[in-house]
Amino acid sequence: MIKVLAVSNSLDPLSGGIETFLMSLFNNIDRNIIHMDFVVHTQQPQYIIELITKRGSKIFGTSPYNVFKYRKFWKNLLKKHNDYDFIHVHSYDPAFLYLNIAKKYGIKTIVHSHTTNMPHFDLIDRICRLNQFLSHYSANYFFGCSYQAICDRFGGNVAKTNRSFIIPNGIDTEKFRFNPAMRKKIRKELQIDSDTIIIGQVGRLCYQKNQLFTVDVFYEFNLINPKSLLIFIGKGSLEEELIEKIRRFKLEEKVVFLGTKNNIQNYLSAFDGFLFPSAYEGFGIALVEAQCSGLPCLVSDVIVPECDMGCNLISKLSLKNDSPQKWAETLQEKINSSTDRLNTYEVVFSKGYDIKISSNYLQNLYLSLQSKE
Numbered sequence: 001m002i003k004v005l006a007v008s009n010s011l012d013p014l015s016g017g018i019e020t021f022l023m024s025l026f027n028n029i030d031r032n033i034i035h036m037d038f039v040v041h042t043q044q045p046q047y048i049i050e051l052i053t054k055r056g057s058k059i060f061g062t063s064p065y066n067v068f069k070y071r072k073f074w075k076n077l078l079k080k081h082n083d084y085d086f087i088h089v090h091s092y093d094p095a096f097l098y099l100n101i102a103k104k105y106g107i108k109t110i111v112h113s114h115t116t117n118m119p120h121f122d123l124i125d126r127i128c129r130l131n132q133f134l135s136h137y138s139a140n141y142f143f144g145c146s147y148q149a150i151c152d153r154f155g156g157n158v159a160k161t162n163r164s165f166i167i168p169n170g171i172d173t174e175k176f177r178f179n180p181a182m183r184k185k186i187r188k189e190l191q192i193d194s195d196t197i198i199i200g201q202v203g204r205l206c207y208q209k210n211q212l213f214t215v216d217v218f219y220e221f222n223l224i225n226p227k228s229l230l231i232f233i234g235k236g237s238l239e240e241e242l243i244e245k246i247r248r249f250k251l252e253e254k255v256v257f258l259g260t261k262n263n264i265q266n267y268l269s270a271f272d273g274f275l276f277p278s279a280y281e282g283f284g285i286a287l288v289e290a291q292c293s294g295l296p297c298l299v300s301d302v303i304v305p306e307c308d309m310g311c312n313l314i315s316k317l318s319l320k321n322d323s324p325q326k327w328a329e330t331l332q333e334k335i336n337s338s339t340d341r342l343n344t345y346e347v348v349f350s351k352g353y354d355i356k357i358s359s360n361y362l363q364n365l366y367l368s369l370q371s372k373e
Contacts, residue, residue: 001032002366003083005107007039008090011048011059014260016204017285018090018114021145021169023048028359031055034366037084039077041093064093074098078105085370086110089139099138108369112167113144113153115280141369145169145283146304165365166306169283170358173349176292178341179269186270190256197228197335200271200295202264202286205236210277210300212238212245213319217275219249220328230255233267268293273335277319277327278302287314292348294341296334298327309351311344 006022013020026036037058044059052059062073074097082105089095089111099109142164144150150159150166158164187194199218203209211232218230232242232255239257246255261267264286268274274290276299284307290297291309299307301316308314315334317327348354352361 002034002085002370004034004036004086004088004366005039005081005084006036006088006090007093007095009041009093010044011038011040011052012045014262017169017283020285021114022090024170024172024355025359025362026052026057028355029363034363037081041091064091067094067097070094071097071101074101078102078107082107086366088112088143090114096138103138103140108140109138110141110143111139111154113142113149114283115149115153141165143167146306148304149283167362167365168351168353168358169285169288170353170355171285171288171292171348173292173345173354176265176268176289176348177345178294179266182266183269186266190270192229192270193227195227197225197272198231198270199228199273199275199331200231200233200267201275202233202268202289203276204234205232205238205242207238208279208281209234209236210279210319211242213277213324214275215242215245215249215251215255216324217277217327217331218255219251220325221331222251222254224328224332228254231258231267231271232256233258233261233264235259264289265293268295271295272338273298273331275331276300276303279319281307283307288348288353292345294338294344296331296338298331298334309344309348309353311347313338313344 008018008022010019011023013023029036035057038052039060039062041062041064043061049059060077062070064070078101084107087102087107087109095111102109140163142150142154142158144153144166147159147166150164192198199221201211201214205211222228246252268290274295274297276284276287276297278284278300280302284303287297287299287303287307288309291311291313295313297314299314299316301318303316315330317330
C-alpha cells in the first residue's frame, strides 16, 4: 500500500475548489491501494473529521504563519511518521521548510499548482509567490490542474520536464447532469417564476472570483431583461462590499445571496446562465460543473483553454477591454442560443473530467512514481 500525506489549508468542500477536488479524490480513490492522511492549516468541521477518521485516515493540524513553529511541527511529525511514500502539497504554504526534511527520510515530494496568474499587489500575495518560487527547488515532482498552472507557479522549464504532470480536476458528472425536475423544485422553493432568467455565480466572495464586476454586468443585463435575477452561492470577505454596491445600484430585490451549499448541482439546474469573471484562476471546477449541467457560461479571458469541455457553452471576454454592457449583451446571446442541456455531461465525461477517471489516473501515477528510484 502507498501512503500519501496531503497538505491543504482546509478539507471542507464548501471552502473552495481545491478542497472540493481533494475530498472528491479521497472519496473515490481505492483505499486498498492508497492510504491518505492530511495536514491542514485551519480547524475542520466535525463532519469532515468524522468522515476521514472513520476510514482510518488521520488529520494533523498546524498553522504556517510562524515559520519557526511550523518547521518544528514538521520535524516532529516526520520523525514520528516517516513511513510515507509521498508528501503531496496542495496549499501555498512555505513548503520549502519541510520538503528537504521529507527527503532525508526518503519521502518523495509533490507540489501541486491549482492557480494561474496569481496577483502580487499585497504582502500575502508576495509571500505566496515566494513560497512557490522556493518550493520548486526542493520538490521531486510538479503537478498542476493545467499546463499554464504549472508554468505560472514553477516556470516553463519545469513544465516541460518529465517530472511535470497535469491532473484533470474531475467532478461527479452524473451528479451534475441537468435535472428538469430539480429545476422546478428549486425555483418553487425560492419562489421564482418559471420565466424569470436566473444568472448564477458559484465561488468564494473574494477578489479572485470578481463578484463586484458580476454586479456591474448584471446591472446591464437587467436593463435588457427586467425579469431577471442574480444568485450568488458562496461566502467570503467581499460580501459587505457587494451588498453596498447592490444598494447603490438599487438591485436589492434582484440579487440573492444563498451562502454556501452542499447541493450546488440542484441550483445549477435552476440557473439559465453562468458568470465566471475571475481575475485569475488555475482551472475552475465550478466552470466544469456548470458545463456538465448544460449552462451557457460567460468567462474572463484568463480562464485556461483546458476549462472548455467542448460543449459550445463557453464564451470569453476581457475584463480590461470589454465593458459590462458588452458582457451583458454577450450573456444574452449565449442564453438565447442555448439548446439541449441534457447530454452535455456525456461530453464532460468523454473529456476525462469525471472524478473516477481523475482518481484512477492519480492512483496509477502514484504507483508509477513510487516504483522509480
